[in-house]
Each structure stands twice: as C-alpha cells, then as structure tokens.
Amino acid sequence: MEFTTVGVIGAGVMGVGVAQNLAQTGHRVVLLDISDEVLDNARRELRDGLRAYTLFNRDAAVDPAAVFDRIDFSTDYELLAKADFVVENVTEDWDIKEAVYRRIDRIVRPEVVFAVNTSAISITRVGAVTDRPDRVVGMHFMNPVPMKPMVEVIQGYHTSAETIDTARRFLAGMGKDCIVVEDMPGFVSNRVLMLTINEAVFLVQDGVAAPADVDRIFKTCFGHKMGPLETADLIGLDTILKSVEVLYDSYNDDKYRPAPLLKKMVAAGVLGRKSGAGFHRYR
Numbered sequence: 001m002e003f004t005t006v007g008v009i010g011a012g013v014m015g016v017g018v019a020q021n022l023a024q025t026g027h028r029v030v031l032l033d034i035s036d037e038v039l040d041n042a043r044r045e046l047r048d049g050l051r052a053y054t055l056f057n058r059d060a061a062v063d064p065a066a067v068f069d070r071i072d073f074s075t076d077y078e079l080l081a082k083a084d085f086v087v088e089n090v091t092e093d094w095d096i097k098e099a100v101y102r103r104i105d106r107i108v109r110p111e112v113v114f115a116v117n118t119s120a121i122s123i124t125r126v127g128a129v130t131d132r133p134d135r136v137v138g139m140h141f142m143n144p145v146p147m148k149p150m151v152e153v154i155q156g157y158h159t160s161a162e163t164i165d166t167a168r169r170f171l172a173g174m175g176k177d178c179i180v181v182e183d184m185p186g187f188v189s190n191r192v193l194m195l196t197i198n199e200a201v202f203l204v205q206d207g208v209a210a211p212a213d214v215d216r217i218f219k220t221c222f223g224h225k226m227g228p229l230e231t232a233d234l235i236g237l238d239t240i241l242k243s244v245e246v247l248y249d250s251y252n253d254d255k256y257r258p259a260p261l262l263k264k265m266v267a268a269g270v271l272g273r274k275s276g277a278g279f280h281r282y283r
C-alpha cells in the first residue's frame, strides 16, 4: 500500500470521521489531539460512527475491533515521523492551524503531502508557513466522512500537479472521488453554503420563521435532504461562525457579516449536535 500509515491531526468531528474511513479501508492511522480527555471522547465518537455506518450500510463487512486496532490514539506528535500522508483537521482558527503546520513540517518526512481539511482557510496561506508549499493541498471532506463519496480538493498557488495526482490516489484508497477547484476562501461549497446558513440564521433572528419551518421549506420545496439550520447543527455552530468570519476577513465584503444570533449561540455554548442542542434539540 502506497500510504501505509496516515497521520490524522485533530480528533474532533472531522478527524474521527477521517480516521474511521482510513482504518475501514485498511490504513494504519496515528490520530493526534491535545489531551487524553479529547482522545477518550474520540473513542466514543468512533464507536458511535461505526454503529451509524453499519446501520446505513448493512452489506458492508466492518469489524469494529479491527478498525480500533488500526488506530493509535495519541498526543505525541513525534509519531508523525512514520506518516506516509497527513490529513490535518484541527480547529478552524488560523493561529491554531499555523502553529500545527510549523510543528509538523519539522517532524514529517519532506516528501510527504499535507492535506488541509478546512471550511474556508486559504490553502496558499497554509502552504506558505511550510517548507513544502508544493506538497500542501486542500481536502475539504464532507461530514460524516465515511458516508460521503466526494471531496472538494483545493489547489493552492504552489500546489504541484504531482501533489494533485497524489491526493487523487490517496482519496481513491479511501473509496472517494474528488473535484479539484482553485484556492479562494470558502472554495466553491462553503462560499455558497456558509452564506446560506448565515442568512437562514438572520431569518430566525428577524422572527420571519421558526428553525423547523426554515428547514422544512428547503426540504419540501427544493428536495434538499437537510435544511440549512440542520446542516449548521451537524457541522457545529462554532465552525460555522469561524468560517463566516474567515470569509468576512478574506473578501472584506459585508455580505459575509456573521449574524448576531449565531455569535450569541456560540457564546452560550449552544453548538449544534456536538453539544446536544443548536437550532434543534438532539438529547
């Protein structure tokens, strides 16, 4: 196998999904986060993720014990020295991502590709803090990762054609296809989606409709599987707010100003599914 061991940094919503998908497709995974407490939670989330996957894919032969066996849950960055590919999924915050890239650039072998999983941060900017900007590529995975067959791949200013090929092969090994787009904040998907979600929050804030009705209009009138506020709850309202803020800063355009209600909910710790409640209740 070309990518025997994969470093997955960040064991939140996305990191756990990426690790699960990789382990299910036979890769060894080093899953890194900052504390044992977060890693314990990641183990619980992985167990739930495997249960959900087998529920929706009854024909799939997934052995949960084998999946766990292929994943090293750790806080030790030095383990990345053996990685053949890295997927970074840390918090959507420039300062946090920058510190991670400066650190891993010194540990990971120079020929190894870094895939940035981000909602809106510039891949070119990430590449610039490393000594391998040609081997830094955006991989905007969809959530939940093991269920979604398509990935938006982003080519930064210096990302080489060879790296795009490597990214394609890597994703094929995860059972996924990709669509390659140019690097502009938010790429294609989130430039549209984040604006839609933010506007849906304004609708609730202005008392135009209740969250359930906003979502129902998208589902019943447009045939969407989920409404924008259900999607926001699934992604995490903190991630939505950070993404909208990145778009606002990047384009200097008022249309990306975050809705005050979104800021208020995040300040209150009401983050969507991961906290048990958002625009809808989950517990």
Ligand SMILES: NC(=O)c1ccc[n+]([C@@H]2O[C@H](COP(=O)([O-])OP(=O)(O)OC[C@H]3O[C@@H](n4cnc5c(N)ncnc54)[C@H](O)[C@@H]3O)[C@@H](O)[C@H]2O)c1
Pocket: 009, 010, 011, 012, 013, 014, 015, 032, 033, 034, 038, 089, 090, 091, 092, 093, 096, 100, 117, 118, 119, 120, 140, 141, 142, 143, 234, 235, 236, 239, 243
């Ligand atoms: N949630 C989604 O639906 C979604 C979809 C596509 C892309 N993304 C992007 O993926 C990335 C991760 O999002 P998420 O939803 O998993 O966020 P999350 O908040 O659930 O998880 C982020 C994790 O990063 C960890 N972390 C922070 N600093 C770290 C460090 N220095 N080293 C290691 N781990 C560290 C945190 O402890 C946390 O567990 C973000 O950039 C986000 O924009 C999210």
